[in-house]
Amino acid sequence: MTTRANLVYLIALPLFSSAFLMLLGKIANKWGHFFATAISASTFGIGIVEFIAMRSRSGDARAATQHLFEWISVGTFRVDASLLLDQLSICFVLLITGVGTLIHIYSIAYMSHDVDRRRFFAYLNLFIAAMLLLVLGDSYLNLYVGWEGVGLASYLLIGFWNQKPAYATAAKKAFVANRVGDVGLSLAIMIAFTQFGSVTFAGVKDGAPHASAAALTAIGAMLLLAAAGKSAQFPLQSWLGDAMAGPTPVSALIHAATMVTAGVYLITRSNFIFDASSTARLLVVIVGAITLLFGAIVGTAKDDIKKALAASTMSQIGYMILATGLGPVGYAFAIMHLLTHGFFKASMFLGAGSVMHGMDDEVNMRRYGALGKVMPITAITFGLGYLAIIGVPPFAGFYSKDKIIETAFNAGGTKGILLGGAALLGAAITAFYMTRVFVLTFMGKKRWDDKAHPHESPSLMWIPMVLLSLGSVASGYLLSKGSALVHWLAPVVNSSNAEGGAELMKPIVVSALALGVVVLGVATAIIKYGRSVPIEAPAGSALTRFARRDLGQDDLNHQLLVLPGQAITRTLVATDFGFIDGVVRAVGWTLAYLSQSLKKIQNGYVRSYALLMTAGAIALLVTIWLVTL
Amino acid sequence: MDISNYIYLSAILFVIGAIGVVVRRNAIVVFMCVELMLNAANLAFVTFSRIHGNLGGQIASFFTMVVAACEVVVGLAIIVTMYRSRRSASVDDASLLKR
Numbered sequence: 045m046t047t048r049a050n051l052v053y054l055i056a057l058p059l060f061s062s063a064f065l066m067l068l069g070k071i072a073n074k075w076g077h078f079f080a081t082a083i084s085a086s087t088f089g090i091g092i093v094e095f096i097a098m099r100s101r102s103g104d105a106r107a108a109t110q111h112l113f114e115w116i117s118v119g120t121f122r123v124d125a126s127l128l129l130d131q132l133s134i135c136f137v138l139l140i141t142g143v144g145t146l147i148h149i150y151s152i153a154y155m156s157h158d159v160d161r162r163r164f165f166a167y168l169n170l171f172i173a174a175m176l177l178l179v180l181g182d183s184y185l186n187l188y189v190g191w192e193g194v195g196l197a198s199y200l201l202i203g204f205w206n207q208k209p210a211y212a213t214a215a216k217k218a219f220v221a222n223r224v225g226d227v228g229l230s231l232a233i234m235i236a237f238t239q240f241g242s243v244t245f246a247g248v249k250d251g252a253p254h255a256s257a258a259a260l261t262a263i264g265a266m267l268l269l270a271a272a273g274k275s276a277q278f279p280l281q282s283w284l285g286d287a288m289a290g291p292t293p294v295s296a297l298i299h300a301a302t303m304v305t306a307g308v309y310l311i312t313r314s315n316f317i318f319d320a321s322s323t324a325r326l327l328v329v330i331v332g333a334i335t336l337l338f339g340a341i342v343g344t345a346k347d348d349i350k351k352a353l354a355a356s357t358m359s360q361i362g363y364m365i366l367a368t369g370l371g372p373v374g375y376a377f378a379i380m381h382l383l384t385h386g387f388f389k390a391s392m393f394l395g396a397g398s399v400m401h402g403m404d405d406e407v408n409m410r411r412y413g414a415l416g417k418v419m420p421i422t423a424i425t426f427g428l429g430y431l432a433i434i435g436v437p438p439f440a441g442f443y444s445k446d447k448i449i450e451t452a453f454n455a456g457g458t459k460g461i462l463l464g465g466a467a468l469l470g471a472a473i474t475a476f477y478m479t480r481v482f483v484l485t486f487m488g489k490k491r492w493d494d495k496a497h498p499h500e501s502p503s504l505m506w507i508p509m510v511l512l513s514l515g516s517v518a519s520g521y522l523l524s525k526g527s528a529l530v531h532w533l534a535p536v537v538n539s540s541n542a543e544g545g546a547e548l549m550k551p552i553v554v555s556a557l558a559l560g561v562v563v564l565g566v567a568t569a570i571i572k573y574g575r576s577v578p579i580e581a582p583a584g585s586a587l588t589r590f591a592r593r594d595l596g597q598d599d600l601n602h603q604l605l606v607l608p609g610q611a612i613t614r615t616l617v618a619t620d621f622g623f624i625d626g627v628v629r630a631v632g633w634t635l636a637y638l639s640q641s642l643k644k645i646q647n648g649y650v651r652s653y654a655l656l657m658t659a660g661a662i663a664l665l666v667t668i669w670l671v672t673l
Numbered sequence: 674m675d676i677s678n679y680i681y682l683s684a685i686l687f688v689i690g691a692i693g694v695v696v697r698r699n700a701i702v703v704f705m706c707v708e709l710m711l712n713a714a715n716l717a718f719v720t721f722s723r724i725h726g727n728l729g730g731q732i733a734s735f736f737t738m739v740v741a742a743c744e745v746v747v748g749l750a751i752i753v754t755m756y757r758s759r760r761s762a763s764v765d766d767a768s769l770l771k772r
Contacts, residue, residue, distance in 0.1 A: 648768030648769065649764070649765055649768050650703075650764045650765075650767070650768075651694070651695055651696075651703075651764060654691075654694050654695055655695045658691050658694075658695065
């Protein structure tokens with residue numbers, strides 16, 4: 045362990061900038077976005093410096109800590125606000141600040157017509173600060189603060205245009221779904237505390253081998269619930285599609301590249317829990333496999349370009365979750381896919397934003413077509429991201445996704461065949477729907493009317509897109525060259541003692557299979573959408589209609605949660621009115637009635653008062669006499 | 674003479690006073706009846722003092738007298754003021770506090 049003194053600035057700078065811009069008000073309207081971008085870039089600078097410093101150290105000294113202050117001290121329970129920057133955190137720090145800075149730059153142009161641009165940048169910086177705290181915290185409690193912070197930033201940014209009620213509702217939906225996951229995380233922390241008496245990663249790691257299997261499984265399941273909420277995994281996936289209500293740079297940064305991958309980080313960080321509980325691992329792979337297929341199927345049916353990309357995000361995170369559930373050998377591949385996905389999905393989302401920018405915020409892909417001619421840079425950068433996500437060699441997605449499919453097949457037995465098959469099927473569907481998105485948007489005949497004047501976006505927008513697309517070309521090769529990332533992460537995820545499962549198929553066979561299904565998917569999409577596309581969506585088969593409704597996720601939630609919830613609320617309201625209010629009112633009415641009757645004796649005549657007093661005295665005397673008799 | 678006769682006398686005086694307070698309308702007379710009740714109580718005090726052979730009752734009767742004197746001062750002042758403003762000393766006319 046090394047002590048570093050500068051880690052806190054990673055969080056403090058953007059946090060300060062966020063508060064500064066929000067408090068300063070309109071004065072900062074002219075330069076607030078440049079300030080926020082500079083701050084974001086400076087965190088990236090710190091990240092680079094720390095990365096270089098970390099590379100120059102070796103062994104155990106690579107992980108760096110910084111103790112900030114004693115946060116909670118109750119009896120023997122003590123939580124410090126401390127930061128931990130290890131091999132895993134630095135991957136995230138570089139991704140968050142790097143992609144974050146590019147998206148800040150992009151947003152300067154994208155949001156240039158928005159009156160609230162300063163507020164937007166303040167929220168973006170708040171997100172950067174919270175996300176960095178999430179990945180830098182050295183205990184579950186510190187992580188939890190960041191976890192809630194990114195939830196807040198996500199809520200604020202989804203509802204950034206909250207003057208539209210649908211967008212405000214989408215923000216609320218995301219927040220509520222995230223809360224369910226947050227409950228999972230807080231329960232996991234509580235169980236960990238009762239079991240280990242500590243909530244730091246190191247403390248829990250030390251205690252994990254001695255804990256009971258039931259406790260470990262419970263913690264694992266609760267952590268998975270938390271991951272499902274934040275990463276839009278089954279069964280808490282329903283918010284991600286609606287989250288596309290936020291401005292497109294937000295969708296690229298928060299709902300594609302970084303925040304939604306927090307669940308993968310959480311599971312990878314808690315590898316010692318999942319390594320010790322095979323039941324928890326099984327739950328993780330089930331959730332991952334279901335979600336990767338779920339997202340892919342939804343993606344095939346969406347005509348809204350952002351929602352198609354959101355479904356694809358869900359599906360790709362499904363791959364990562366699946367990989368984390370495969371044990372020590374899978375974590376590095378999950379993180380690799382996370383990093384490459386960060387590049388290519390952000391690149392594609394920014395491309396989608398660029399298209400929307402040129403098309404007056406039209407999102408329906410059926411009204412695009414032939415945009416490749418008028419927006420060549422967008423088309424090329426989007427195309428590179430597209431080739432990366434479907435896994436065409438030598439683009440980034442090929443290296444990362446291929447490894448996950450291979451590892452899934454090697455999981456052993458029927459489980460391996462099922463998981464590998466699901467991952468392979470997912471790859472085929474991914475190829476299909478991403479080709480559909482690309483063809484509908486950039487190729488074919490133009491389907492927009494003459495009112496639209498699509499044009500290439502300004503350089504502030506296409507430069508980040510070009511840089512990200514370079515990442516989506518090269519990152520896969522660089523990260524997997526000589527298993528660089530696997531070796532880099534080995535000390536954190538303990539993969540050195542991973543028992544490599546029996547190889548079901550040779551890696552080259554898996555790659556060939558994966559490439560085969562990708563070609564199949566691409567070909568199907570080109571045959572189906574290459575020639576002519578109706579502007580109005582055809583009715584489609586029952587499955588298509590079902591997929592358009594997000595495979596009934598909202599209907600299911602409505603039937604399973606909303607309606608019973610409303611029934612309970614109505615019953616409670618009725619009980620409140622009928623019973624509780626009734627009792628209170630009855631008491632009031634009785635007293636009022638009695639008072640009305642008693643009022644009559646207050647007639648103002650002194651003599652009647654005297655008579656009453658006398659009568660009362662006599663009655664008292666008689667009572668005493670009778671009692672003492 | 675049996676000392677309990679004083680108690681009976683005291684009780685009779687008290688009852689006469691109480692009846693007077695309740696049935697008479699003239700404030701002066703009501704006032705006199707109140708005094709009668711107080712004096713009935715005084716008589717009882719003194720009698721019990723005699724029966725028990727200590728001075729507690731006699732002291733209490735002094736207190737009563739002092740209070741009664743004060744009460745007369747205040748009460749008569751009220752009655753006179755009332756009479757001046759309303760040209761009547763009837764207690765039934767002074768019923769403005771009714772509901």
